Amino acid sequence: MTGDQPPRPLAVGDVVAVYSEALGAWTASQVTGIDASAKCAAVLELDWSGPEPSAAANLGNVQPLRLTHHSWGGTLSHCNHAWVLPRSFRVIGSLAPLVTEPSYAYASVWGRGEQLARQRHWDSGSREDWNAPYALTCTAQELAAEHTRSTLRAGVKHLTVHGITRLDCARLVADFPDLTRLSLSGNLGTLTSAAALNRLPLLQGLTIRELFGMDASDCLLPRHVPGVEEVWLDGIPADYAAATRKTWRPHVRHGVQLDVRGARKPEWVAANATNPLRDWDGREHIPRTGYRKAAAQYKATRDAFLAEVTGGEHHGNIAEIGRAFGAALNALDSRLHFIETVEREELFDALDFLVDEVQTAAGRDLTAARTALIEGVDSIRDW
Template identity: 20%
Template sequence: MSIQPGDVFGFWNPQLNAYVACQITHIVPADKPDEKDGYAALMLHWTGRELLSIDQLKQVKPLVINFYFWSDHLDHLISAGPIPPEYTYIGNFEVLVEEQPNSYGGWNSGSKMYRQLEWERISEDKRLNFKAASKSDRSQQVEIAGEMVQLNTRSLYMNRIPDLTDYTELDRLPCLTYLTVFDWSSALENYVRTHDFIYKLELELQTAVERIDLQHTLITEFTMKPQNIHELIVPKDMDRMTFEGSLQHDVYIKHEREGRGITLRLNGDAVKTYRFLWGLKDLSVLELYSADDIDLGDVIDRFPSLQSLRMWGKPGYIRGMEQLYKLEQLQMFTTVDMFGFSGEQFPHPHQLPQLHTLWLTSLPDDAAKTIKQAYKQAAKQGLDLSVHQPRKPDWLADNLDNPFRAWDGRDGITPVQAKKAASLYKQIRGQLREFAAQAQTGEMSSKDVQLQLEHTFSTYIEGFNKLDKRKVFIYTEEREEIFGALTPLISGLVKELQAIQIEIDEHSLWEYTDQLRDF
């Protein structure tokens, strides 16, 4: 169907166990001929067990969100087409908001509606205290277990307050929402269970813990590194779980819906730990970052109900691509820098009947051509298809250790700029290796080392300053990649120097490096 401003769609939200609705307010033309138009969708403040008629929905107002740190904001985003298949057309009425939003995002699932309603269930006094504290300045502090902490603290590393034994003292931080914990106890578990605002928890446990029960908490985002838990009980409304670091034992995860509605993200060494995770047979979304070698058959056996599967390689290889068709509920499939498969192995469109988004970036050249041709007709019928940056076999050999390989072929970045970025990285990496060897002689003080590092990093940043000055191309994503390439280099060097009693002020080095940039 042809989408028009004013069109209203309803869709089911499993968290609310009810329907929600949105209105298309604007059609945003694509920047390029081969891209699809975007749609600005405005969430409406309504839920119901059955869809309303268009006349009934005319009385509904836009959803205004003010939970946690939001401040009376409309849930209004631009998303790439097509309209998701689970959206049901209801009708059309006058557009409620004339101004087009500036923010982009994925198609709305109604999660903000759920969060807003949960927020409104908390007593008004607590919500007002939360808002007041979140707007306080840095000079306002409170004492907790002998340590002074800013009143507006949102996230807290628990090792910052080493003498804390009575966790109710944390109530002096009215807008605390995020805890990073290094030791687990029943007292801390009870506190998290009874706290109204803590929804994000990160565990960096120093010792193994047999069981953690978060079932009756408001935790919706959970990160564990390293993975020292044997049994984890999570709330039914858990939204995102992230695992980092290797895992050598089974972890049993108890969830009321066996993973339905959860996004599981596995990073780096944790990518293959899905083999040790039990209890998530109905997992909805799996994201694998810095993958090297993925057996797709294993993934499908463990998570047969996936609706979305996304993989980023370092680069990486996929084995068993011909089994992808077994994911009968698959709606989105994304790969970046993943190789090892051919176009003949990739399922045909009729084998993935639920698929509405297929994004493949930096993949084997022959596979890219075959898949693009095979899905050409499906794209005309509404599939969101993007097949970019096909790679020849020699490209992979040349870019295994290049953190800027994604720049090769990216819109807005020339081949010369991509090549120069790779050269700057190789240069600083070589300089740091040589520098570490020199430091081993014991002839340099910590101060000498700090100054030398600042000089080395200034050369790296100035190189990007010059590139961007000739033709601006470094924006938020590129800026993060430039600094992200430095992170493992700095971390590795700091550990290496610590072993020979040379201390580096890493925070100061990052500040110095950031001040140098013009982009």
């Protein structure tokens, strides 16, 4: 393997097959392009499913999958993915590329028949959304409810849990022993007994975001979860991140997509517990200077707002606090050019967080103060 070749051998025209839980059968795709500089493969999903094929010729007169469900309007199911061919996919031969135009769409996960299942559901005449019967998405609070554990866990293979404050992985594994994909996210939440995830023998994909409490000994181990082909971690303890990278990096060449970022030391977690802009720290297009100064301006704005509310809540003064915040971010962005649509929304979310925090501390409604603060920002911002 060299740096200009995919970790698993892959070439334009290759047809790859994978078992689809969505279809209860095998499905196939074709590689239509490879971009070595971006380490991406353009992949065209095919309008085919059936028993496991041994060769591309078994597919018959195969056609590209065109999506007409909902508002797709006949668009090809053609997308760029990371060029690591997941280990559950097999190259079964090669055909002349069915399309030659490039794809401008990007997705992290290779398609495993979900779009074909949606299209067939639509073609059957149903206009209701197709929902995978084996997938469950819920909050941590819903997961803890007795009815969720007792009535919904049977048959669940894909589990997504968000809003985690604290979650016991040992209990999760006991409740959902057949998981193939697991996604867990929180807001500086805590995972306990994370090593128990090694007791999910069918696991193929693990995503963890903004959760802590794990250490190096909690790392997934290939000998326990040999089918894993996606490990995505973002906002996790530094030693857990380092152990995961070291353990799984040698398996990339066997078809494991590995993305570990946002490794945080305990000191960072403690310092940023009340910083709603903490996700900017390390974000690819945000310079470190931009993050530090934005976080400092947020803290100054919070302190000024708290002092004003405590001292009498003069809305003219609060509007001026908002204008100062907007002007400071204007100056930062004019030099560093990092505030895009997502960051703009996050800045307003941060101001909402600020007001909510102060409102809780003050013990009274601050709706008018919130309005004055936002109007002050809007009166001057150019981001």
